[in-house]
Amino acid sequence: MCGAGPARRAQMKARKEPGAVTRRQFMAASAMSSAAWAAGCTSQSGDWESLSEDQAGTLAVICDQIVPADDFPSASQAGVVTYIDRQLSRHYRRHRMAYAHGLEQAESISAKRFGHGLAQATAEQRLQAARALEQENRTFFELVRKHTLEGYYGSPRHGGNRDAVSWRMLGLAEPPVRGRARDVFSKGTRS
Amino acid sequence: MKRVNAVVVGAGAAGGIVARELATAGLSVVLLERGKWYTANDCRKDDLRNQRTTVLGNAFGPEDEGNPRVWVDSRGEANVVLPSEGAYQNNAACVGGGTLSYGAMAWRFMPQDFRMRSTYGAPQGSSLEDWPIGYDDLEPFYDKAEYEIGVSGDESGNPFHGPRRRGLPMPPLPPNREFGILEPAAKRLGLHPFPIPMLRNSVPYNGRGECMRCRWCVGFACEVDAKNGSQNTVIPSALATGNCELRTQCMVREILTDERGRARGVSYFDEKGRLQEQLSDIVVVSACAIESARLLLNSKSRLFPDGLGNRYDQVGRNLQGHHYTGAMGFFDFETYDDVGPGASIAISDYNHGTPGLCGGGLLANEFIRLPIHTLDRLPPGTPRWGAGHKRAMREFHRRTMIVMGPTQQIPTADGRVTLDPAVEDQWGLPVARLSGNSHPHTFEIGEVQARRAEAWLKEAGAVETSLMAGRPEIVSSGQHQAGTCRMGDDPHGSVVNRNCQVHDVDNVFVIDGSVHVTNGGFNPVLTIMAIAYFASDALVRNWKGTGFRS
Ligand SMILES: Cc1cc2nc3c(=O)[nH]c(=O)nc-3n(C[C@H](O)[C@H](O)[C@H](O)COP(=O)(O)OP(=O)(O)OC[C@H]3O[C@@H](n4cnc5c(N)ncnc54)[C@H](O)[C@@H]3O)c2cc1C
Ligand code: SF4
Numbered sequence: 232m233c234g235a236g237p238a239r240r241a242q243m244k245a246r247k248e249p250g251a252v253t254r255r256q257f258m259a260a261s262a263m264s265s266a267a268w269a270a271g272c273t274s275q276s277g278d279w280e281s282l283s284e285d286q287a288g289t290l291a292v293i294c295d296q297i298v299p300a301d302d303f304p305s306a307s308q309a310g311v312v313t314y315i316d317r318q319l320s321r322h323y324r325r326h327r328m329a330y331a332h333g334l335e336q337a338e339s340i341s342a343k344r345f346g347h348g349l350a351q352a353t354a355e356q357r358l359q360a361a362r363a364l365e366q367e368n369r370t371f372f373e374l375v376r377k378h379t380l381e382g383y384y385g386s387p388r389h390g391g392n393r394d395a396v397s398w399r400m401l402g403l404a405e406p407p408v409r410g411r412a413r414d415v416f417s418k419g420t421r422s
Numbered sequence: 423m424k425r426v427n428a429v430v431v432g433a434g435a436a437g438g439i440v441a442r443e444l445a446t447a448g449l450s451v452v453l454l455e456r457g458k459w460y461t462a463n464d465c466r467k468d469d470l471r472n473q474r475t476t477v478l479g480n481a482f483g484p485e486d487e488g489n490p491r492v493w494v495d496s497r498g499e500a501n502v503v504l505p506s507e508g509a510y511q512n513n514a515a516c517v518g519g520g521t522l523s524y525g526a527m528a529w530r531f532m533p534q535d536f537r538m539r540s541t542y543g544a545p546q547g548s549s550l551e552d553w554p555i556g557y558d559d560l561e562p563f564y565d566k567a568e569y570e571i572g573v574s575g576d577e578s579g580n581p582f583h584g585p586r587r588r589g590l591p592m593p594p595l596p597p598n599r600e601f602g603i604l605e606p607a608a609k610r611l612g613l614h615p616f617p618i619p620m621l622r623n624s625v626p627y628n629g630r631g632e633c634m635r636c637r638w639c640v641g642f643a644c645e646v647d648a649k650n651g652s653q654n655t656v657i658p659s660a661l662a663t664g665n666c667e668l669r670t671q672c673m674v675r676e677i678l679t680d681e682r683g684r685a686r687g688v689s690y691f692d693e694k695g696r697l698q699e700q701l702s703d704i705v706v707v708s709a710c711a712i713e714s715a716r717l718l719l720n721s722k723s724r725l726f727p728d729g730l731g732n733r734y735d736q737v738g739r740n741l742q743g744h745h746y747t748g749a750m751g752f753f754d755f756e757t758y759d760d761v762g763p764g765a766s767i768a769i770s771d772y773n774h775g776t777p778g779l780c781g782g783g784l785l786a787n788e789f790i791r792l793p794i795h796t797l798d799r800l801p802p803g804t805p806r807w808g809a810g811h812k813r814a815m816r817e818f819h820r821r822t823m824i825v826m827g828p829t830q831q832i833p834t835a836d837g838r839v840t841l842d843p844a845v846e847d848q849w850g851l852p853v854a855r856l857s858g859n860s861h862p863h864t865f866e867i868g869e870v871q872a873r874r875a876e877a878w879l880k881e882a883g884a885v886e887t888s889l890m891a892g893r894p895e896i897v898s899s900g901q902h903q904a905g906t907c908r909m910g911d912d913p914h915g916s917v918v919n920r921n922c923q924v925h926d927v928d929n930v931f932v933i934d935g936s937v938h939v940t941n942g943g944f945n946p947v948l949t950i951m952a953i954a955y956f957a958s959d960a961l962v963r964n965w966k967g968t969g970f971r972s
Binding site: 296297298299301303318321322358376379380381384385386388389397398400401402403404 | 466467468469470471477478479486506637760793794796797806807808809811812813815816819820
């Protein structure tokens, strides 16, 4: 379980992220299933840099299959959608079309199989949809997998791994060295 | 612009040393570097953007935009590749070159590494050769590099190294946890483990402090300046002589020649993109193996229609690096201690002497791993995503070790750099086109090395292992790139002579990893530094005012 400290800081920094929640929600949610989590997390009013609100919601669902919540936050809760959204206007501009098509395909898989969108899908249906997407469009799924894991386990300064939550999960002290300022890792140019 | 004695192209490992040696001898020097000069302030420890993990680009150049290369794959298809992609085979572009962010392993080659052909014979289809110089020629200059740039370590436990006049100037860093686990295991196997020599301060040295053992070392700059590169040693001291001017963000376009075929300087694009000329008595090319070859090939003139020094079609050939192989071990106890730089222990038992194999390489434990490096390095059968993957990250990030090493590549003449006929960079210059591969025997050696690494890990208590040994469809050159302007006595089979002087243009020198005939089973930088000292020494001895003694 994350300590209360990290959770509070995460909340203060949270913006426009489907996974962003208040501390109370966070504490409550940690007792809930990941499905309940994700369901409550897709209705932020946001100004994404690259994605539409709907795309961001779909992406959050897929990212959360790749890194689901357990005792530690899911991908979207840790800011991974923010990470991918930012990079789609920067280093990953070249993948914008792949995302547009891939996210549409994810929704159409859900619509075809379950008769509704991923937002309404159950936890089990979401996982099935992710598996189907992996089969039907491996290239896109591999891309999202890669970007999700990078965002979750990479440097907080790019918007994912909010508050270094994955590093704490792995038992890595943060900040790691006495005398090194925290913002050395969280601030700086966003490439 | 004032004419100077020497223009040095590239402020990396070799270029920094050459600039300093020439400036100290009283020559006027202009050092041109295409990248920037980074300071401690730019030293962001960014797991996704550094010189080793380039998910979001290279931290120390070149940028993805405007600097493509072309890679010809095994089907003969040409692919445009960016600096952040593996097939680009990047090293770095900044003051210090690779030495700003390197891992700083400081290996001497072994005497046999300079005589590969006479030791083993050349496998058919390879271009395996002997060097025109030997270990003994370089020994004084290895020593000079160890003391002037600064190396820590203790080689007394390694019975395989060549003769050396004295020990290293600094003791090794205290052992980390992996060292403590791997050392007794190696000894039980009858091997000879010892601490890796490192261009890193273990104690205050050269006016700078010691390593604080952080998590982010290889691929990153060091904010306490404990990692010794040309940017914090020879380049500042070259500038302090008053004889050397460093110009950054200056991209050299071509070496200019006169009607008699001698170099008269270089043209370059300055930081504002303006074309400039810098005239000089001599030109030293130290741009790293791929770009040095490209610069010679791009320097075309009436007398050198195929590029300078390329009369016999040798420039760019024999591209090589190292074929890294090894094994990963998974343990039921914690091996991780969060103490950098992580790589600490090596053996040299397998560099030479295995019947049936042309050489081998050192084996060492890997640098400290960041979480991003563990994602695809989990036990075989681990789910690639989902709850199972996340659990495995928790379970194994702190319970793995990697032992691997740079298998010495058997070069081929077809593994090479040419100019791409179609693709240009931001300055309109034809880009490097990489094609061919190492000799297949390289991969056989690599597989044997991987099994040896696995045996070491098992002896150390690994409950599960997986081999890391592939057969890449590309010459793996990258950070260890070398060989493209081979040193030799015969102008038909090499580009420069033993003093790194281009065979048919006596005032142009190539001084960097390009001149390596073979690349040893060791990381190359200390050899590149030793060659830079060796060639500078010859250059200064032969220099008389504005020309050379014949
Ligand atoms: C992350 C990393 C880890 C490494 N770890 C190790 C290690 O542990 N041990 C080891 O032995 N080696 C290591 N290396 C490799 C080592 O850094 C290189 O072998 C070494 O830097 C090569 O030296 P060089 O002088 O040939 O070229 P470089 O050091 O690359 O210098 C060449 C310079 O020339 C500049 N340049 C190129 N073209 C032009 C042009 N046209 N005009 C102007 N300037 C130009 C480049 O920008 C560059 O700065 C590592 C490298 C990296 C990046
Ligand atoms: S491990 Fe040591 S040398 Fe490497 S970056 Fe950290 S402090 Fe510098």
